Amino acid sequence: MPAIRCGLWPPGCYVKGLFISRNTLIGHGKIGGLDAGPYTRYVEFDFNIDVKTTNGDFNKAGSKLKATLECEGDWDIGVPSTAQDEYACFTGLYEGREDSPSQWNADGDTKFDLWSSAPKMPDVVNGDQIATGLFTPVLKFTIPGYGQVIPAEGEEGEVRFDSAAYNQRAQLGSVFPDATPALRYDRSDKSVPNTAGEPYLGVAAVADHIGDALDAPGSTYPTKNDKNIPGGDPLDPMHRLVPGYGVTERDRYDANRAIVSSTCNSSGMPGRPAEGENLDCDEFPFASSYEGAARHQYEGDEYLNDFSVRYIDPTENQEAGRRLGAWYDNDRILSHDPYIIRIGD
Known part of the structure:
Protein backbone atom coordinates (compact mmCIF):
# COMPACT_ATOMS: atom_id res chain seq x y z
CA MET A 1 0.00 0.00 0.00
CA PRO A 2 1.58 3.32 -1.07
CA ALA A 3 0.88 6.64 0.64
CA ILE A 4 0.40 9.04 -2.27
CA ARG A 5 0.31 12.80 -1.74
CA CYS A 6 -0.69 15.18 -4.50
CA GLY A 7 0.03 18.93 -4.61
CA LEU A 8 0.09 22.02 -6.77
CA TRP A 9 3.76 22.83 -6.25
CA PRO A 10 5.64 21.05 -7.35
CA PRO A 11 2.68 19.83 -9.43
CA GLY A 12 1.95 16.10 -9.41
CA CYS A 13 1.49 13.14 -7.08
CA TYR A 14 4.30 11.50 -5.20
CA VAL A 15 4.76 8.32 -3.14
CA LYS A 16 5.46 9.49 0.42
CA GLY A 17 5.44 6.13 2.18
CA LEU A 18 5.08 2.40 1.71
CA PHE A 19 3.46 -0.37 3.73
CA ILE A 20 4.02 -4.01 2.76
CA SER A 21 2.69 -6.99 4.70
CA ARG A 22 1.82 -10.65 4.29
CA ASN A 23 -1.64 -11.29 5.74
CA THR A 24 -2.95 -14.70 6.83
CA LEU A 25 -6.56 -15.48 7.74
CA ILE A 26 -7.33 -18.90 9.25
CA GLY A 27 -10.96 -19.83 9.91
CA HIS A 28 -12.23 -22.37 12.43
CA GLY A 29 -15.62 -23.93 11.69
CA LYS A 30 -17.60 -24.81 14.79
CA ILE A 31 -19.63 -27.76 16.01
CA GLY A 32 -22.45 -26.44 18.15
CA GLY A 33 -24.17 -23.11 18.66
CA LEU A 34 -22.91 -20.02 20.40
CA ASP A 35 -22.91 -20.64 24.17
CA ALA A 36 -24.94 -23.80 23.48
CA GLY A 37 -27.89 -21.67 22.35
CA PRO A 38 -30.45 -23.04 19.85
CA TYR A 39 -30.34 -20.20 17.31
CA THR A 40 -26.91 -18.62 16.79
CA ARG A 41 -24.25 -20.39 14.75
CA TYR A 42 -20.73 -18.95 14.63
CA VAL A 43 -17.23 -19.20 13.20
CA GLU A 44 -13.92 -17.87 14.54
CA PHE A 45 -10.81 -16.57 12.74
CA ASP A 46 -7.17 -15.95 13.57
CA PHE A 47 -5.72 -13.05 11.57
CA ASN A 48 -2.05 -12.15 11.28
CA ILE A 49 -0.45 -9.12 9.66
CA ASP A 50 3.23 -9.88 9.11
CA VAL A 51 4.68 -6.42 8.42
CA LYS A 52 7.56 -6.50 5.93
CA THR A 53 8.01 -2.78 5.29
CA THR A 54 6.63 0.41 6.80
CA ASN A 55 8.20 3.79 6.07
CA GLY A 56 7.54 7.42 5.22
CA ASP A 57 4.16 8.85 6.17
CA PHE A 58 2.98 5.49 7.51
CA ASN A 59 5.34 6.12 10.44
CA LYS A 60 3.99 9.60 11.20
CA ALA A 61 2.58 10.10 14.69
CA GLY A 62 -1.14 9.34 14.67
CA SER A 63 -1.03 6.93 11.71
CA LYS A 64 -3.37 4.00 12.23
CA LEU A 65 -4.15 0.68 10.63
CA LYS A 66 -7.51 -0.94 11.38
CA ALA A 67 -8.21 -4.57 10.50
CA THR A 68 -11.83 -5.74 10.19
CA LEU A 69 -13.69 -8.68 8.69
CA GLU A 70 -16.75 -7.77 6.63
CA CYS A 71 -19.44 -10.29 5.77
CA GLU A 72 -22.36 -10.21 3.34
CA GLY A 73 -24.96 -12.80 4.30
CA ASP A 74 -27.71 -14.53 2.36
CA TRP A 75 -30.30 -17.21 3.19
CA ASP A 76 -30.72 -20.45 1.28
CA ILE A 77 -33.94 -21.54 -0.40
CA GLY A 78 -36.52 -22.78 2.11
CA VAL A 79 -35.70 -20.31 4.88
CA PRO A 80 -38.76 -18.19 5.83
CA SER A 81 -39.09 -15.01 3.78
CA THR A 82 -39.18 -13.05 7.03
CA ALA A 83 -35.52 -13.93 7.69
CA GLN A 84 -33.41 -10.79 7.29
CA ASP A 85 -30.09 -10.87 5.45
CA GLU A 86 -28.34 -8.88 8.18
CA TYR A 87 -28.90 -11.84 10.53
CA ALA A 88 -27.50 -14.35 8.05
CA CYS A 89 -23.91 -13.24 8.76
CA PHE A 90 -22.74 -10.44 11.02
CA THR A 91 -19.79 -9.41 13.19
CA GLY A 92 -19.68 -10.94 16.66
CA LEU A 93 -17.58 -10.00 19.69
CA TYR A 94 -14.32 -9.38 17.85
CA GLU A 95 -15.05 -6.29 15.77
CA GLY A 96 -11.48 -5.63 14.71
CA ARG A 97 -8.29 -4.02 15.95
CA GLU A 98 -6.83 -0.56 15.33
CA ASP A 99 -3.19 0.24 16.07
CA SER A 100 -0.23 2.09 14.65
CA PRO A 101 1.78 0.31 11.94
CA SER A 102 4.67 -0.02 14.39
CA GLN A 103 2.38 -1.73 16.93
CA TRP A 104 1.19 -4.14 14.24
CA ASN A 105 4.84 -4.79 13.45
CA ALA A 106 5.47 -5.69 17.09
CA ASP A 107 2.34 -7.86 17.39
CA GLY A 108 0.51 -8.79 14.21
CA ASP A 109 -2.18 -11.05 15.69
CA THR A 110 -5.88 -10.41 16.17
CA LYS A 111 -9.16 -12.34 16.11
CA PHE A 112 -12.49 -12.11 14.33
CA ASP A 113 -15.76 -13.96 14.67
CA LEU A 114 -18.92 -14.05 12.58
CA TRP A 115 -22.39 -15.01 13.78
CA SER A 116 -25.57 -16.19 12.08
CA SER A 117 -28.95 -16.27 13.82
CA ALA A 118 -31.42 -18.82 12.48
CA PRO A 119 -35.07 -17.72 12.45
CA LYS A 120 -36.35 -20.97 14.01
CA MET A 121 -35.33 -23.79 16.33
CA PRO A 122 -33.56 -26.82 14.77
CA ASP A 123 -36.24 -29.19 13.54
CA VAL A 124 -36.57 -31.43 10.50
CA VAL A 125 -39.69 -29.56 9.39
CA ASN A 126 -37.71 -26.29 9.46
CA GLY A 127 -35.00 -27.65 7.16
CA ASP A 128 -31.30 -26.94 7.62
CA GLN A 129 -31.82 -23.14 7.75
CA ILE A 130 -28.65 -22.58 5.76
CA ALA A 131 -27.06 -19.15 5.66
CA THR A 132 -24.08 -18.32 3.45
CA GLY A 133 -21.63 -15.57 4.36
CA LEU A 134 -19.15 -14.04 1.91
CA PHE A 135 -16.40 -12.58 4.10
CA THR A 136 -13.53 -10.26 3.23
CA PRO A 137 -10.69 -9.00 5.46
CA VAL A 138 -10.28 -5.24 5.10
CA LEU A 139 -7.34 -3.04 6.15
CA LYS A 140 -8.02 0.68 6.53
CA PHE A 141 -5.13 3.13 6.84
CA THR A 142 -5.53 6.55 8.44
CA ILE A 143 -2.63 9.00 7.99
CA PRO A 144 -2.64 12.55 9.40
CA GLY A 145 -2.72 15.10 6.60
CA TYR A 146 -4.53 12.76 4.21
CA GLY A 147 -8.17 13.53 3.51
CA GLN A 148 -9.48 9.96 3.39
CA VAL A 149 -9.10 6.50 4.86
CA ILE A 150 -7.18 4.27 2.45
CA PRO A 151 -8.77 0.77 2.28
CA ALA A 152 -7.23 -2.47 1.07
CA GLU A 153 -9.37 -5.61 0.69
CA GLY A 154 -8.14 -9.18 0.89
CA GLU A 155 -9.44 -12.28 -0.83
CA GLU A 156 -13.13 -13.15 -0.48
CA GLY A 157 -14.02 -16.40 1.29
CA GLU A 158 -17.25 -18.28 2.00
CA VAL A 159 -18.66 -19.77 5.18
CA ARG A 160 -21.84 -21.82 5.56
CA PHE A 161 -23.96 -21.90 8.72
CA ASP A 162 -26.60 -24.59 9.32
CA SER A 163 -29.10 -25.92 11.85
CA ALA A 164 -29.27 -29.61 10.92
CA ALA A 165 -31.69 -31.26 13.35
CA TYR A 166 -30.55 -34.77 12.29
CA ASN A 167 -26.94 -34.11 13.32
CA GLN A 168 -26.51 -36.28 16.40
CA ARG A 169 -23.45 -34.53 17.80
CA ALA A 170 -24.49 -30.90 17.39
CA GLN A 171 -27.50 -29.50 15.55
CA LEU A 172 -25.85 -26.13 14.87
CA GLY A 173 -22.52 -25.45 13.23
CA SER A 174 -20.44 -23.91 10.48
CA VAL A 175 -18.08 -25.06 7.72
CA PHE A 176 -16.12 -23.64 4.78
CA PRO A 177 -17.75 -25.22 1.70
CA ASP A 178 -15.24 -24.36 -1.05
CA ALA A 179 -13.57 -27.80 -0.92
CA THR A 180 -15.19 -31.20 -1.44
CA PRO A 181 -14.95 -32.96 1.96
Whole structure:
Protein backbone atom coordinates (compact mmCIF):
# COMPACT_ATOMS: atom_id res chain seq x y z
CA MET A 1 0.00 0.00 0.00
CA PRO A 2 1.58 3.32 -1.07
CA ALA A 3 0.88 6.64 0.64
CA ILE A 4 0.40 9.04 -2.27
CA ARG A 5 0.31 12.80 -1.74
CA CYS A 6 -0.69 15.18 -4.50
CA GLY A 7 0.03 18.93 -4.61
CA LEU A 8 0.09 22.02 -6.77
CA TRP A 9 3.76 22.83 -6.25
CA PRO A 10 5.64 21.05 -7.35
CA PRO A 11 2.68 19.83 -9.43
CA GLY A 12 1.95 16.10 -9.41
CA CYS A 13 1.49 13.14 -7.08
CA TYR A 14 4.30 11.50 -5.20
CA VAL A 15 4.76 8.32 -3.14
CA LYS A 16 5.46 9.49 0.42
CA GLY A 17 5.44 6.13 2.18
CA LEU A 18 5.08 2.40 1.71
CA PHE A 19 3.46 -0.37 3.73
CA ILE A 20 4.02 -4.01 2.76
CA SER A 21 2.69 -6.99 4.70
CA ARG A 22 1.82 -10.65 4.29
CA ASN A 23 -1.64 -11.29 5.74
CA THR A 24 -2.95 -14.70 6.83
CA LEU A 25 -6.56 -15.48 7.74
CA ILE A 26 -7.33 -18.90 9.25
CA GLY A 27 -10.96 -19.83 9.91
CA HIS A 28 -12.23 -22.37 12.43
CA GLY A 29 -15.62 -23.93 11.69
CA LYS A 30 -17.60 -24.81 14.79
CA ILE A 31 -19.63 -27.76 16.01
CA GLY A 32 -22.45 -26.44 18.15
CA GLY A 33 -24.17 -23.11 18.66
CA LEU A 34 -22.91 -20.02 20.40
CA ASP A 35 -22.91 -20.64 24.17
CA ALA A 36 -24.94 -23.80 23.48
CA GLY A 37 -27.89 -21.67 22.35
CA PRO A 38 -30.45 -23.04 19.85
CA TYR A 39 -30.34 -20.20 17.31
CA THR A 40 -26.91 -18.62 16.79
CA ARG A 41 -24.25 -20.39 14.75
CA TYR A 42 -20.73 -18.95 14.63
CA VAL A 43 -17.23 -19.20 13.20
CA GLU A 44 -13.92 -17.87 14.54
CA PHE A 45 -10.81 -16.57 12.74
CA ASP A 46 -7.17 -15.95 13.57
CA PHE A 47 -5.72 -13.05 11.57
CA ASN A 48 -2.05 -12.15 11.28
CA ILE A 49 -0.45 -9.12 9.66
CA ASP A 50 3.23 -9.88 9.11
CA VAL A 51 4.68 -6.42 8.42
CA LYS A 52 7.56 -6.50 5.93
CA THR A 53 8.01 -2.78 5.29
CA THR A 54 6.63 0.41 6.80
CA ASN A 55 8.20 3.79 6.07
CA GLY A 56 7.54 7.42 5.22
CA ASP A 57 4.16 8.85 6.17
CA PHE A 58 2.98 5.49 7.51
CA ASN A 59 5.34 6.12 10.44
CA LYS A 60 3.99 9.60 11.20
CA ALA A 61 2.58 10.10 14.69
CA GLY A 62 -1.14 9.34 14.67
CA SER A 63 -1.03 6.93 11.71
CA LYS A 64 -3.37 4.00 12.23
CA LEU A 65 -4.15 0.68 10.63
CA LYS A 66 -7.51 -0.94 11.38
CA ALA A 67 -8.21 -4.57 10.50
CA THR A 68 -11.83 -5.74 10.19
CA LEU A 69 -13.69 -8.68 8.69
CA GLU A 70 -16.75 -7.77 6.63
CA CYS A 71 -19.44 -10.29 5.77
CA GLU A 72 -22.36 -10.21 3.34
CA GLY A 73 -24.96 -12.80 4.30
CA ASP A 74 -27.71 -14.53 2.36
CA TRP A 75 -30.30 -17.21 3.19
CA ASP A 76 -30.72 -20.45 1.28
CA ILE A 77 -33.94 -21.54 -0.40
CA GLY A 78 -36.52 -22.78 2.11
CA VAL A 79 -35.70 -20.31 4.88
CA PRO A 80 -38.76 -18.19 5.83
CA SER A 81 -39.09 -15.01 3.78
CA THR A 82 -39.18 -13.05 7.03
CA ALA A 83 -35.52 -13.93 7.69
CA GLN A 84 -33.41 -10.79 7.29
CA ASP A 85 -30.09 -10.87 5.45
CA GLU A 86 -28.34 -8.88 8.18
CA TYR A 87 -28.90 -11.84 10.53
CA ALA A 88 -27.50 -14.35 8.05
CA CYS A 89 -23.91 -13.24 8.76
CA PHE A 90 -22.74 -10.44 11.02
CA THR A 91 -19.79 -9.41 13.19
CA GLY A 92 -19.68 -10.94 16.66
CA LEU A 93 -17.58 -10.00 19.69
CA TYR A 94 -14.32 -9.38 17.85
CA GLU A 95 -15.05 -6.29 15.77
CA GLY A 96 -11.48 -5.63 14.71
CA ARG A 97 -8.29 -4.02 15.95
CA GLU A 98 -6.83 -0.56 15.33
CA ASP A 99 -3.19 0.24 16.07
CA SER A 100 -0.23 2.09 14.65
CA PRO A 101 1.78 0.31 11.94
CA SER A 102 4.67 -0.02 14.39
CA GLN A 103 2.38 -1.73 16.93
CA TRP A 104 1.19 -4.14 14.24
CA ASN A 105 4.84 -4.79 13.45
CA ALA A 106 5.47 -5.69 17.09
CA ASP A 107 2.34 -7.86 17.39
CA GLY A 108 0.51 -8.79 14.21
CA ASP A 109 -2.18 -11.05 15.69
CA THR A 110 -5.88 -10.41 16.17
CA LYS A 111 -9.16 -12.34 16.11
CA PHE A 112 -12.49 -12.11 14.33
CA ASP A 113 -15.76 -13.96 14.67
CA LEU A 114 -18.92 -14.05 12.58
CA TRP A 115 -22.39 -15.01 13.78
CA SER A 116 -25.57 -16.19 12.08
CA SER A 117 -28.95 -16.27 13.82
CA ALA A 118 -31.42 -18.82 12.48
CA PRO A 119 -35.07 -17.72 12.45
CA LYS A 120 -36.35 -20.97 14.01
CA MET A 121 -35.33 -23.79 16.33
CA PRO A 122 -33.56 -26.82 14.77
CA ASP A 123 -36.24 -29.19 13.54
CA VAL A 124 -36.57 -31.43 10.50
CA VAL A 125 -39.69 -29.56 9.39
CA ASN A 126 -37.71 -26.29 9.46
CA GLY A 127 -35.00 -27.65 7.16
CA ASP A 128 -31.30 -26.94 7.62
CA GLN A 129 -31.82 -23.14 7.75
CA ILE A 130 -28.65 -22.58 5.76
CA ALA A 131 -27.06 -19.15 5.66
CA THR A 132 -24.08 -18.32 3.45
CA GLY A 133 -21.63 -15.57 4.36
CA LEU A 134 -19.15 -14.04 1.91
CA PHE A 135 -16.40 -12.58 4.10
CA THR A 136 -13.53 -10.26 3.23
CA PRO A 137 -10.69 -9.00 5.46
CA VAL A 138 -10.28 -5.24 5.10
CA LEU A 139 -7.34 -3.04 6.15
CA LYS A 140 -8.02 0.68 6.53
CA PHE A 141 -5.13 3.13 6.84
CA THR A 142 -5.53 6.55 8.44
CA ILE A 143 -2.63 9.00 7.99
CA PRO A 144 -2.64 12.55 9.40
CA GLY A 145 -2.72 15.10 6.60
CA TYR A 146 -4.53 12.76 4.21
CA GLY A 147 -8.17 13.53 3.51
CA GLN A 148 -9.48 9.96 3.39
CA VAL A 149 -9.10 6.50 4.86
CA ILE A 150 -7.18 4.27 2.45
CA PRO A 151 -8.77 0.77 2.28
CA ALA A 152 -7.23 -2.47 1.07
CA GLU A 153 -9.37 -5.61 0.69
CA GLY A 154 -8.14 -9.18 0.89
CA GLU A 155 -9.44 -12.28 -0.83
CA GLU A 156 -13.13 -13.15 -0.48
CA GLY A 157 -14.02 -16.40 1.29
CA GLU A 158 -17.25 -18.28 2.00
CA VAL A 159 -18.66 -19.77 5.18
CA ARG A 160 -21.84 -21.82 5.56
CA PHE A 161 -23.96 -21.90 8.72
CA ASP A 162 -26.60 -24.59 9.32
CA SER A 163 -29.10 -25.92 11.85
CA ALA A 164 -29.27 -29.61 10.92
CA ALA A 165 -31.69 -31.26 13.35
CA TYR A 166 -30.55 -34.77 12.29
CA ASN A 167 -26.94 -34.11 13.32
CA GLN A 168 -26.51 -36.28 16.40
CA ARG A 169 -23.45 -34.53 17.80
CA ALA A 170 -24.49 -30.90 17.39
CA GLN A 171 -27.50 -29.50 15.55
CA LEU A 172 -25.85 -26.13 14.87
CA GLY A 173 -22.52 -25.45 13.23
CA SER A 174 -20.44 -23.91 10.48
CA VAL A 175 -18.08 -25.06 7.72
CA PHE A 176 -16.12 -23.64 4.78
CA PRO A 177 -17.75 -25.22 1.70
CA ASP A 178 -15.24 -24.36 -1.05
CA ALA A 179 -13.57 -27.80 -0.92
CA THR A 180 -15.19 -31.20 -1.44
CA PRO A 181 -14.95 -32.96 1.96
CA ALA A 182 -13.14 -36.28 2.07
CA LEU A 183 -12.96 -39.14 4.57
CA ARG A 184 -9.87 -41.36 4.49
CA TYR A 185 -9.61 -45.09 5.19
CA ASP A 186 -6.22 -46.85 5.10
CA ARG A 187 -5.51 -50.39 3.90
CA SER A 188 -2.89 -50.74 6.65
CA ASP A 189 -5.36 -49.79 9.42
CA LYS A 190 -5.85 -53.30 10.77
CA SER A 191 -7.54 -54.34 14.00
CA VAL A 192 -5.27 -55.30 16.88
CA PRO A 193 -6.33 -58.12 19.27
CA ASN A 194 -7.01 -57.35 22.87
CA THR A 195 -3.63 -57.89 24.54
CA ALA A 196 -3.87 -55.21 27.21
CA GLY A 197 -6.93 -53.06 27.74
CA GLU A 198 -9.40 -52.44 24.92
CA PRO A 199 -8.66 -53.84 21.44
CA TYR A 200 -7.97 -51.45 18.60
CA LEU A 201 -10.53 -51.65 15.81
CA GLY A 202 -9.27 -50.88 12.32
CA VAL A 203 -10.96 -50.49 8.94
CA ALA A 204 -8.51 -52.28 6.62
CA ALA A 205 -11.12 -54.65 5.20
CA VAL A 206 -13.39 -51.76 4.23
CA ALA A 207 -10.45 -49.81 2.78
CA ASP A 208 -9.51 -52.82 0.65
CA HIS A 209 -13.06 -53.16 -0.62
CA ILE A 210 -13.56 -49.48 -1.45
CA GLY A 211 -10.10 -49.17 -2.93
CA ASP A 212 -10.69 -52.13 -5.24
CA ALA A 213 -14.13 -50.82 -6.19
CA LEU A 214 -12.72 -47.42 -7.16
CA ASP A 215 -9.58 -48.71 -8.87
CA ALA A 216 -11.08 -51.70 -10.70
CA PRO A 217 -14.90 -51.52 -10.68
CA GLY A 218 -15.13 -54.23 -13.33
CA SER A 219 -13.66 -56.76 -10.90
CA THR A 220 -16.43 -56.25 -8.34
CA TYR A 221 -19.76 -57.96 -7.77
CA PRO A 222 -22.39 -57.65 -9.17
CA THR A 223 -20.76 -57.96 -12.56
CA LYS A 224 -21.37 -55.33 -15.22
CA ASN A 225 -19.56 -54.19 -18.32
CA ASP A 226 -18.35 -50.56 -18.14
CA LYS A 227 -19.35 -50.30 -14.49
CA ASN A 228 -18.84 -46.85 -12.97
CA ILE A 229 -18.55 -46.54 -9.20
CA PRO A 230 -18.49 -42.93 -8.00
CA GLY A 231 -17.16 -41.54 -4.75
CA GLY A 232 -13.41 -41.31 -5.19
CA ASP A 233 -13.03 -38.08 -7.16
CA PRO A 234 -14.37 -34.54 -6.55
CA LEU A 235 -15.64 -34.55 -10.14
CA ASP A 236 -17.64 -37.73 -9.47
CA PRO A 237 -18.59 -37.60 -5.78
CA MET A 238 -21.26 -39.23 -3.66
CA HIS A 239 -24.02 -37.14 -2.10
CA ARG A 240 -25.25 -37.71 1.41
CA LEU A 241 -28.65 -39.33 1.83
CA VAL A 242 -30.09 -38.66 5.30
CA PRO A 243 -32.85 -41.18 6.14
CA GLY A 244 -34.07 -38.96 8.98
CA TYR A 245 -34.65 -36.01 6.67
CA GLY A 246 -38.05 -37.15 5.43
CA VAL A 247 -40.19 -39.98 4.07
CA THR A 248 -38.69 -39.78 0.57
CA GLU A 249 -35.16 -40.03 1.92
CA ARG A 250 -36.07 -42.92 4.24
CA ASP A 251 -37.66 -44.84 1.37
CA ARG A 252 -34.61 -44.41 -0.84
CA TYR A 253 -32.25 -45.43 1.97
CA ASP A 254 -34.36 -48.55 2.62
CA ALA A 255 -34.33 -49.31 -1.10
CA ASN A 256 -30.52 -49.14 -1.12
CA ARG A 257 -30.34 -51.58 1.78
CA ALA A 258 -32.93 -53.93 0.28
CA ILE A 259 -31.01 -54.31 -2.99
CA VAL A 260 -27.74 -54.83 -1.14
CA SER A 261 -29.33 -57.53 1.01
CA SER A 262 -30.83 -59.27 -2.02
CA THR A 263 -27.52 -59.16 -3.89
CA CYS A 264 -25.51 -60.45 -0.94
CA ASN A 265 -27.89 -63.41 -0.53
CA SER A 266 -27.95 -64.28 -4.23
CA SER A 267 -26.54 -67.62 -5.37
CA GLY A 268 -23.84 -65.97 -7.48
CA MET A 269 -22.44 -63.86 -4.63
CA PRO A 270 -18.76 -64.79 -4.09
CA GLY A 271 -17.31 -65.37 -0.63
CA ARG A 272 -20.59 -66.18 1.08
CA PRO A 273 -19.93 -67.26 4.68
CA ALA A 274 -19.92 -70.92 5.53
CA GLU A 275 -22.27 -72.22 8.21
CA GLY A 276 -21.22 -70.73 11.54
CA GLU A 277 -18.92 -68.14 9.92
CA ASN A 278 -19.57 -64.54 10.92
CA LEU A 279 -19.09 -62.04 8.10
CA ASP A 280 -20.75 -58.75 7.11
CA CYS A 281 -21.72 -57.89 3.57
CA ASP A 282 -20.20 -54.46 2.93
CA GLU A 283 -21.52 -52.17 0.16
CA PHE A 284 -20.08 -49.23 -1.73
CA PRO A 285 -21.29 -46.59 -2.50
CA PHE A 286 -22.88 -46.37 0.91
CA ALA A 287 -26.57 -46.82 1.58
CA SER A 288 -26.38 -43.31 3.06
CA SER A 289 -25.64 -41.85 -0.36
CA TYR A 290 -27.83 -41.03 -3.35
CA GLU A 291 -25.42 -43.13 -5.41
CA GLY A 292 -26.31 -46.28 -3.44
CA ALA A 293 -27.49 -49.58 -4.91
CA ALA A 294 -31.04 -48.38 -5.71
CA ARG A 295 -29.94 -45.38 -7.73
CA HIS A 296 -31.27 -46.87 -10.96
CA GLN A 297 -34.79 -46.97 -9.55
CA TYR A 298 -34.78 -43.18 -9.21
CA GLU A 299 -32.38 -41.89 -11.86
CA GLY A 300 -32.44 -44.38 -14.74
CA ASP A 301 -31.40 -47.88 -15.78
CA GLU A 302 -27.91 -46.73 -16.79
CA TYR A 303 -27.06 -46.87 -13.07
CA LEU A 304 -28.19 -50.48 -12.62
CA ASN A 305 -25.51 -52.48 -10.73
CA ASP A 306 -23.17 -49.50 -10.38
CA PHE A 307 -22.22 -50.63 -6.88
CA SER A 308 -20.09 -53.27 -5.20
CA VAL A 309 -20.68 -55.73 -2.35
CA ARG A 310 -18.17 -57.92 -0.54
CA TYR A 311 -18.20 -60.13 2.55
CA ILE A 312 -15.68 -58.82 5.08
CA ASP A 313 -14.74 -58.86 8.76
CA PRO A 314 -17.76 -57.60 10.75
CA THR A 315 -15.84 -55.66 13.41
CA GLU A 316 -13.96 -53.61 10.83
CA ASN A 317 -17.11 -53.07 8.80
CA GLN A 318 -18.96 -51.73 11.83
CA GLU A 319 -16.00 -49.59 12.91
CA ALA A 320 -15.90 -48.01 9.45
CA GLY A 321 -19.62 -47.28 9.77
CA ARG A 322 -19.09 -45.60 13.14
CA ARG A 323 -16.32 -43.44 11.71
CA LEU A 324 -18.46 -42.48 8.74
CA GLY A 325 -21.36 -41.46 10.99
CA ALA A 326 -19.12 -39.39 13.25
CA TRP A 327 -17.50 -37.74 10.24
CA TYR A 328 -20.89 -36.86 8.73
CA ASP A 329 -21.70 -34.99 11.93
CA ASN A 330 -18.33 -33.44 12.72
CA ASP A 331 -17.67 -32.19 9.18
CA ARG A 332 -21.33 -31.20 8.84
CA ILE A 333 -22.08 -33.16 5.70
CA LEU A 334 -25.67 -32.12 5.11
CA SER A 335 -28.37 -33.78 3.05
CA HIS A 336 -27.35 -33.77 -0.65
CA ASP A 337 -23.82 -32.50 0.15
CA PRO A 338 -21.09 -33.97 -2.11
CA TYR A 339 -18.24 -35.91 -0.52
CA ILE A 340 -15.59 -38.49 -1.42
CA ILE A 341 -13.63 -41.32 0.15
CA ARG A 342 -9.84 -41.44 -0.07
CA ILE A 343 -8.02 -44.75 0.33
CA GLY A 344 -4.49 -44.72 1.72
CA ASP A 345 -1.88 -47.44 1.94
